[in-house]
Amino acid sequence: NAGVTQTPKFQVLKTGQSMTLQCAQDMNHEYMSWYRQDPGMGLRLIHYSVGAGITDQGEVPNGYNVSRSTTEDFPLRLLSAAPSQTSVYFCASSRSTGELFFGEGSRLTVL
């Protein structure tokens, strides 16, 4: 049971570089989301998707893009990384009961 798989687990970027955090789930969940976790701020919702072809903004969407071309995949793109985007990122998926299934997290450092 793979569940939710995130890659990479660690990444160091320089300011202005771009990168994509990959997320895949094998549970056929319609709902997927991306969160960032920062000390003292809990988990904040970046973007979410309720199904293939549908995405929407969460609490902190600026600086991030997403797409959902398939049910399984929900990549998060940083077009021009900034030090403020240094964080731990979590991808999650859920069935209609609202319970989220999380990936293991990706630690991103922007220098």
Place this chain on the structure above:
Amino acid sequence: AQTVTQSQPEMSVQEAETVTLSCTYDTSENNYYLFWYKQPPSRQMILVIRQEAYKQQNATENRFSVNFQKAAKSFSLKISDSQLGDTAMYFCASTDYNTDKLIFGTGTRLQVFP
């Protein structure tokens, strides 16, 4: 908009004792879910317990139980017979039935001492 507030940044408890973590929330929805998630040092997010708002009975999972006060919009977590393995960050979260959009509180760091 939904909001979730955890007013205790840190708590500590001695092994085998009982501890209660507080959470309040605000939502305009009548039907919603409430959750407590645990995040140990491994960083993995683990579901502890879930409560559906329409159910008046408080949810229980082994040593973990909740005190759900819908009118007061309060959802506290009680951990009985605390164990060293309970040391973790605990997050309260809420979502409404329609969106599955889960909103988290800022977390409570729980330390269990021997």
